[in-house]
Amino acid sequence: MSRAAFARNAWLVLAVLAVLFSLQFVLPDYQVLMATRMMLLAVFALGFNALLGYVGLLSLGHALFFACGLYASGLTVYHFGWGLPAAFVFAVGASAVLALLIGAVALRTIRVSFMIVTLMFAQVGALTVLYFAAWTNGQEGLSLPASARVADLGVATLDLTDALTRYNIAYGLLAASLLILLVYLGSARGRIATAVRDNEGRTEMLGFNVFAAKLEMFVLSGAMSGAAGAAYGLLFGYLGATFASFQYSIEPLLFTLLGGAGTLLGPLVGVLFMVGLIDKLSELTTAYLLVIGVVLIVLILWFPKGILGTVRERWLPWLM
Amino acid sequence: MADVTPLLVATGLKRHFGGLRAVDGVDFSLPAGEIRAIIGPNGAGKTTFVSLLSGRLEPSEGRVTFAGEDVTRLPAYRRVQRGIAYTFQITNIYLTKSVADNVRVAVESRARRERGVEFEAATLEALQAVGLEDRAETPAGELAYGHQRLLEVAMGLALRPKLLILDEPTQGLSDAEIRAFIALVRRIAETATVLLIEHNMDVVMALADRITVLARGQVLAEGTPAEIRANSEVQAAYLGTPC
Amino acid sequence: MGFGPYLLLATLEGLVQAAVLSITAAGLSLVFGVMRVVNVAHGEFVMLGAVIAWFTASLLTGHPAMGFAAALLVSPLLVGAVAFASERVVLRRLDYNPEATIVATIGLLYILQQTVLLVYGPDARPVDPPFYYTIRFPWFGYSAYKLFVIGAAIVIMGGIWFVLQKTRAGLVMRAAQYDRETAQAFGIPVDRVSAWVFALGAMLAAIAGVLVVPIQQAHYLMGADPLLLSFIVVIIGGLGSMSGTVLAAVLVGLSDGIISMMFSPTLAKMVSTLLVALVLVFRPNGLLGKAAR
Ligand SMILES: Nc1ncnc2c1ncn2[C@@H]1O[C@H](COP(=O)(O)OP(=O)(O)OP(=O)(O)O)[C@@H](O)[C@H]1O
Ligand SMILES: [Mg+2]
Numbered sequence: 001m002s003r004a005a006f007a008r009n010a011w012l013v014l015a016v017l018a019v020l021f022s023l024q025f026v027l028p029d030y031q032v033l034m035a036t037r038m039m040l041l042a043v044f045a046l047g048f049n050a051l052l053g054y055v056g057l058l059s060l061g062h063a064l065f066f067a068c069g070l071y072a073s074g075l076t077v078y079h080f081g082w083g084l085p086a087a088f089v090f091a092v093g094a095s096a097v098l099a100l101l102i103g104a105v106a107l108r109t110i111r112v113s114f115m116i117v118t119l120m121f122a123q124v125g126a127l128t129v130l131y132f133a134a135w136t137n138g139q140e141g142l143s144l145p146a147s148a149r150v151a152d153l154g155v156a157t158l159d160l161t162d163a164l165t166r167y168n169i170a171y172g173l174l175a176a177s178l179l180i181l182l183v184y185l186g187s188a189r190g191r192i193a194t195a196v197r198d199n200e201g202r203t204e205m206l207g208f209n210v211f212a213a214k215l216e217m218f219v220l221s222g223a224m225s226g227a228a229g230a231a232y233g234l235l236f237g238y239l240g241a242t243f244a245s246f247q248y249s250i251e252p253l254l255f256t257l258l259g260g261a262g263t264l265l266g267p268l269v270g271v272l273f274m275v276g277l278i279d280k281l282s283e284l285t286t287a288y289l290l291v292i293g294v295v296l297i298v299l300i301l302w303f304p305k306g307i308l309g310t311v312r313e314r315w316l317p318w319l320m
Numbered sequence: 321m322a323d324v325t326p327l328l329v330a331t332g333l334k335r336h337f338g339g340l341r342a343v344d345g346v347d348f349s350l351p352a353g354e355i356r357a358i359i360g361p362n363g364a365g366k367t368t369f370v371s372l373l374s375g376r377l378e379p380s381e382g383r384v385t386f387a388g389e390d391v392t393r394l395p396a397y398r399r400v401q402r403g404i405a406y407t408f409q410i411t412n413i414y415l416t417k418s419v420a421d422n423v424r425v426a427v428e429s430r431a432r433r434e435r436g437v438e439f440e441a442a443t444l445e446a447l448q449a450v451g452l453e454d455r456a457e458t459p460a461g462e463l464a465y466g467h468q469r470l471l472e473v474a475m476g477l478a479l480r481p482k483l484l485i486l487d488e489p490t491q492g493l494s495d496a497e498i499r500a501f502i503a504l505v506r507r508i509a510e511t512a513t514v515l516l517i518e519h520n521m522d523v524v525m526a527l528a529d530r531i532t533v534l535a536r537g538q539v540l541a542e543g544t545p546a547e548i549r550a551n552s553e554v555q556a557a558y559l560g561t562p563c
Numbered sequence: 564m565g566f567g568p569y570l571l572l573a574t575l576e577g578l579v580q581a582a583v584l585s586i587t588a589a590g591l592s593l594v595f596g597v598m599r600v601v602n603v604a605h606g607e608f609v610m611l612g613a614v615i616a617w618f619t620a621s622l623l624t625g626h627p628a629m630g631f632a633a634a635l636l637v638s639p640l641l642v643g644a645v646a647f648a649s650e651r652v653v654l655r656r657l658d659y660n661p662e663a664t665i666v667a668t669i670g671l672l673y674i675l676q677q678t679v680l681l682v683y684g685p686d687a688r689p690v691d692p693p694f695y696y697t698i699r700f701p702w703f704g705y706s707a708y709k710l711f712v713i714g715a716a717i718v719i720m721g722g723i724w725f726v727l728q729k730t731r732a733g734l735v736m737r738a739a740q741y742d743r744e745t746a747q748a749f750g751i752p753v754d755r756v757s758a759w760v761f762a763l764g765a766m767l768a769a770i771a772g773v774l775v776v777p778i779q780q781a782h783y784l785m786g787a788d789p790l791l792l793s794f795i796v797v798i799i800g801g802l803g804s805m806s807g808t809v810l811a812a813v814l815v816g817l818s819d820g821i822i823s824m825m826f827s828p829t830l831a832k833m834v835s836t837l838l839v840a841l842v843l844v845f846r847p848n849g850l851l852g853k854a855a856r
Binding site: 058060105106108109111112113115116117120121123124127128130131246250253257285286287288289290292293294295296297300301304 | 601653656657661662663665666667669670671672673674675676677678680681685787791794798827829830832833836837839840841843844845847
């Protein structure tokens, strides 16, 4: 990618971040809450897309990392009374380590086997949450105590019952994730990652350790998903086994495919469309997950490049 | 040249696919600076043999040493880093990346090992060597087949290898392109050792210092072009098997 | 009850589980073997089979055996038709690209499951077994229906073996499984075979659904377990290998039945899933399968 193209992408990301920041001054209260959730799910999907979009690995088990972040932070707060910042940092670290372990094993497989192996590891994770019900309270889950609704940052304390505070924390996490990915993908390492995606054999025969490149992205992806899970648990104060379920592995896939796999802002766009739609439908019917199935099939049949992927193809070839 | 330690040595190299012995006990030695051609009928095991040298395949038995180091257990990418570059028999490039970006990936590989690599200069140099500098911004997938083969060679060159392995590089090229290609390999040979698998005997005779003939996974003969041309066994191997 | 009888009971339960599982997994394995499609919606076909069995049985008043027999006919046919249509409308258009088909079958999973939730509701509903008869062991009574399920599975697996090995249709399927391109070149309509195979795989799942519903009740979320267990079975048995599938089903069914009775079922599933994921990584051809070609 040329410098000019990178600069355009950087400006675009900054512009989107500016808009998101200013939204808090115009949105009504209940939409602030919704937007907070969306931004956290977008971080999750960004992590997922780092893997699918830029090294071409489709994981069907990313709920594992989301749930790892969620429980690693939530349980240390709930059972050991850790402060929220420490719990968050611990959770991101734990997710990265878990991703390193899972990646080291799962990346020995390719394509379909990789999808099944990741799916099965996530299933083990979901069962683990249920098995240790004494700690996690299983399906019913845990609500964090009122004492855990303030984050003590040393210089300031943040009140997490305040909607705008939560919004800005989620916003900060999203901004950080987008900028990390932007810089990573613009660097030589990003170029190698996409080279692996486009042609693994060629890249190896140009002298690159393909396995290491994939593992690196897997860890980044897992850590980002874990960060999203940790923030989700801490900001909303609830830990439940659903977050480890298959559905939470499929949602980032759905968001990413809709927004456009392999586009930096695609996951955010996908979340914007889907989360709103799912929420609306869930008010109408209990069978609202039907939409997941329909959208997945429509996308894969008729719109495989997704929204931003199509925009890139037709109009903006510089899009990253 | 005989007393120089060879750049590459293979001893007792074997590779089986199930019951099929694709490479069946090859001893091979390649001095630095030489252009060596490997010829042999289809299915002789040529691609398999060079894949064992480049590390794309693991040998069932035998050893490979490169520049005095035993590389038998090294994964392919490590061997590339040590200076073995390989161009695929079936064109293998980044179809969606631009021609220049294809080469840049190779330059990046070199930049990780060497200091002070001038990125754009090195990219341009490799493109100029094969005459693709005008097409730098074209997506590689849109190139004509002959140009894609040249792009492969450019990527190999951009690695600045000690040994460049070319697997049937002239397949599908026009006569004019082949003439240009012969000149290109001569230039490459000024700085690198070249191992060339080739079916086109004109190319072989024009370029090779020595020729190794493989048949049924074994070395049938080895010698100068003149010696090989005169070898009746070689002629029998070629005439006796459908080509 | 002493340890011996307890073990006998666990073994019987395990065999019933193995029986149902081998039918389900055979369907998954067939579809993977011939079409190279990993059907994540396979468990939903089991569920759909069970739910349709409930509808059929509740429409037919009279002796429960009548309803059951009708379900055994209607359910696989309807489910097979649904599968056939999905194959034509969706999978074929994806050219059987492995990643795309998996994503599509995930979509199918949600569509089937949520449609059933809409139509049938969230309740679990029982279907009467065709007969109530309890075999009296000295230590406990055991439902004869469950033994019937074991027998039925043996018959069905025998039928699959017969079709695959002794009929022209089986020959065509095996040819397509062995080498798609060559089969195509020899004039076998691989494309049409795929639709039939996908339907056949789903019908096997539906039969398994009908067989379990008197034991387990029909519920819209009941597809998850058969899916996971069939995956486990097919992976241990070697993807696409039919004899491996049967052996693995017995192994998994028995050990799951026994371990679940002695320890926690969740723990049993956790450990077996983990082990199987590792099998897929380190022994991709299954524990019983041949080495890579
Ligand atoms: N991965 C593989 N699995 C099984 N058999 C293989 C494999 N690769 C090569 N073979 C077989 O090994 C033998 C040697 O193949 P190889 O490609 O090395 O021949 P070659 O001399 O390069 O032929 P050509 O001139 O056609 O390129 C052939 O019979 C081929 O079918
Ligand atoms: Mg060859």
